[in-house]
Amino acid sequence: xxxxxxxxxxxxxxxxxxxxxxxxxxxxxxxxxxxxxxxxxxxxxxxxxxxxxxxxxxxxxxxxxxxxxxxxxxxxxxxxxxxxxxxxxxxxxxxxxx
Numbered sequence: 340x341x342x343x344x345x346x347x348x349x350x351x352x353x354x355x356x357x358x359x360x361x362x363x364x365x366x367x368x369x370x371x372x373x374x375x376x377x378x379x380x381x382x383x384x385x386x387x388x389x390x391x392x393x394x395x396x397x398x399x400x401x402x403x404x405x406x407x408x409x410x411x412x413x414x415x416x417x418x419x420x421x422x423x424x425x426x427x428x429x430x431x432x433x434x435x436x437x
Contacts (some may be wrong), residue, residue: 354378357386 353376360367360379367389371377377389390398400406411421 354380354385357381360389 353374355371355377356369356422357365360377360429367377372391375390376394378385379389380433396427
């Protein structure tokens with residue numbers, strides 16, 4: 340622990356060196372699931388944060404496009420009409436053999 344002069348066998352609360360994270364991966368995963376995000380450092384510099392799948396889904400949000408719809412509907416310029424230009428797609432012949 341810092342300031343005690345003793346080395347601790349476990350990493351501080353939510354920070355792990357890469358070496359500790361590798362050797363104690365199961366514990367790191369359990370802490371991410373139960374205690375929240377776990378920070379992993381490489382050469383003393385924070386490089387990644389391990390989070391639970393549930394937290395990842397919450398942060399990522401649903402892939403429904405609702406955020407885009409909400410942003411467009413809350414536009415301060417409702418009188419502007421958005422028109423999507425569509426280019427004709429080339430069609431090619433397909434030969435089917437049986």
